[in-house]
Amino acid sequence: MTGALRNPRTWIALICLLPLMRLIGLALTDGLGANPIEFITRSTGTWTLVSLLVTLAITPLRRLSGNAGLVRYRRMLGLFAFFYACLxxxxxxxxxxxxxxxxxxxxxxxxxxxxxxxxxxxxxVPLALTSSRAMMRRLGRNWQRLHRLVYAIALLGVVHYLWLVKKDVTEPLVYGGVLAVLLALRLPWVVAGIERARRGSIPGRAGTHLPGRAE
Amino acid sequence: MLIRTPDDIPPSEITPPDVYRERRRFMQSLGGLALGAALGAPAAGAQSLPGVRRGAMTLDEAQTPYRDVTTYNNFYEFGTGKADPARYAGSLKTRPWTVAIEGAVKKPGVFDIDTLLKLAPLEERVYRMRCVEGWSMVIPWVGYPLNALIRQVEPTGNARYVEFHTLHDPAQMPGQRARVLDWPYVEGLRLDEAMHPLTLLAVGLYGEVLPRQNGAPVRLVVPWKYGFKSAKSIVRIRFVEKQPITAWMAAAPREYGFYSNVNPNVDHPRWSQARERRIGEFRKRDTLMFNGYGEQVASLYRGMDLKTYF
Structure with a gap:
């Protein structure tokens, strides 16, 4: 039990379940407002987008921080995005x-x-189905090709939100802005720049104790 | 024109005003503002309107609970979220309040709200309210036909349309600090629509003074049109010759037309209008032509292609 509690995965999973817990709590206490179905639709949609963006933030964060271990949490975050999308x-x-x-x-x-x-x-769906380690091994290089679909999916998600609002597009544009930043951080020359900056600031000790490093 | 008398409807279908008033008194006697709010009765402290003729127009459909009517609103002057108006409308000062009557009328002038309240006998009318977003409510409004006011100011022959302006004051209406719409909010009706006996100048709901989030102190209710046509917190009524450009027409001309009659056969460009969710119900119901008021208003649009004049 203490082992599970010390595992960050447990905590991440619990945090990812909070939006669902909140919905259940509100449903049980008559707190979903006058139009509960709209509330649930909006809420699950929001958390799908949020978890997609958090998943997409892992790789840039890993590069910026030099903490390669972060990638361990990516699969679970991606599956939570799928989970909320299904809901x-x-x-x-x-x-x-x-x-x-x-x-x-x-x-x-x-x-x-x-x-x-x-x-x-x-x-x-295909991304969720091929998320296991075994599928990763079986697909080899194709796995990464397939999973690049997530960029298109996130873009579709933002457009979906943008096209459904009646007038005030502020929120969809905020999601769009975050997505643009996350995608820009993947451009080859940006990646190269990040690498150079990290190596340059502390020669020979890539990825340790950068000022303002995010962990 | 058909105005249903209370005899037309099965007694089991409606909550008589006496019963809900009794219920409310009971709730208040418990001293439970929060409890009352939780159960959908008007909150204690809401001001009741005296001398209202009850049941002037009823409907054999369940009324939407007071709590839903007053917490689920589109009133962008206080924010674009449905809960924003109830949360932020407290800053609106409804006294003193005046309504200016301008344009093509023989007797223009400025009406004080308390004069306006006494201009004609107040009556209770239960109307369906269909939002362009695909949800609906049944609301017991209090007010009088707008035509009572219009007759008093005597429109001239040049008056073919009527414009309604909502208050524009970002200090009182924080949502106006964002340029979501081109403030002030302007709505409009053709003169014959404005004169129609169903068109109501509303000053209350559920027998109480109109809550701020519902458009206090005075608003329009045009039950056969989408909700946004019913301008709230009106400060100016102008009689004009040319068809006004309304706030929503200016914001998205392809999506919102001048008429905006409830019509299940003409979809919003981005979503269907065939069905609606009645607040409080689980499954969607079919949307009715002219929101169910076709018998009374269809003749206003005889010979018009409602797909063109949407």
Whole structure:
């Protein structure tokens, strides 16, 4: 038990479950407001986007901090993004549309924001299915190629949000801005710059005790 | 025009005002402001409106609980979140308040709100309210037909449209500090729409003075149009010759037209309008043409292509 508590994975998993716990708590205390289905849809959508962006932050953080171990938590964070995406989809299919297949199909075909949201959810499935270590080994170099889909998925997620708001696009643009920064940090020359800066500041001791280093 | 009398509806379908008032008194006697709020009765301290003719217009559909009507609002002057108006509308000062009547009328002038309140007998009317976003409520408004005011100011032959302006004061309306819309909020009706007996100048709901988040002290209620057509916290009514550009038309002309009649056959460009979720209900229900008021208002639009004039 103490072993589990000392494992950061346990804590990360518990933190990732907080949004769900909060929803359950609010549901049990009549706290979801006048339109509970809308509340649940919004909330699960928000946390899908947040966990996607947190997952995408791991690699840049690893490069900036030189802490290679961070990558150990990426899979779990990605799976939580998938988990919230599934809850979001289920809320729509079940609570919002009541499994009305014709209405859902019409929505997907006719409503661009539903189209891109649905596409993002579908594209997440192969990533979740190939997230195990065994699949990683089996796919070899193709694994990374496949998992680059996550960039497109995050972009679709932001567009999905942008296209559904009635007028005030501030929040979707904030997510879009964060995503842009996370993607920019992956550009080859930015990566090279980060590497140079790290090596240059402390010669010979890459990645240790950088000033202002994020851990 | 059909105005249902209370006899038309099965008694089991409605909560008689006496019963909910009794319920409310009971709640208040418990001294439970929080408890009362939690159960959906008007909060203690809400001011009741005297001399209201009850049941002037009823509806055989369950009324949306007071709590939902007053905590789930679109009133961008206080923020774009549904809970923002209830949270931030406290800064709105509803007294003193005046409404200026301008433009093509023989008797322009400035009405004090307390004069306006006594201009015609107040009556209670239960209307459906359909939001353009796809949800709806049933609300017992208190007010009188707008045509009572219009007759008094005598529009001239040049008056073909009526413009409604909401207060513009970022100090009182913090949402106006963000340029979400081009303030002040402007709405408009054709004169015959404004004169229609269903068009209500509302000053209350659930027998109480209109809460700030619902558009105090005076607002419009046009039940066959999407909710945003019913301008809130009105300070100016202007009679004009040309069709006004409303706030939502200016913000997104492709998505919001001047008429904005509730119409299940004309979708919003980004979402369907065929169905709606009645607040408090689980499954969606079909949206009715003209929000169920077709019998009374369809004739206003005879010969018009409602897909063009959306």
């Amino acid at each position: 979001h989809g289920l809320t729509y299919f079940w609570l919002d549309q009541f499994f009305d297949v014709a209405a859902i199909a019409r929505d997907i075909l006719k409503r661009p924001f539903v189209t891109v949201g649905f596409a993002a959810l579908v594209l997440l």
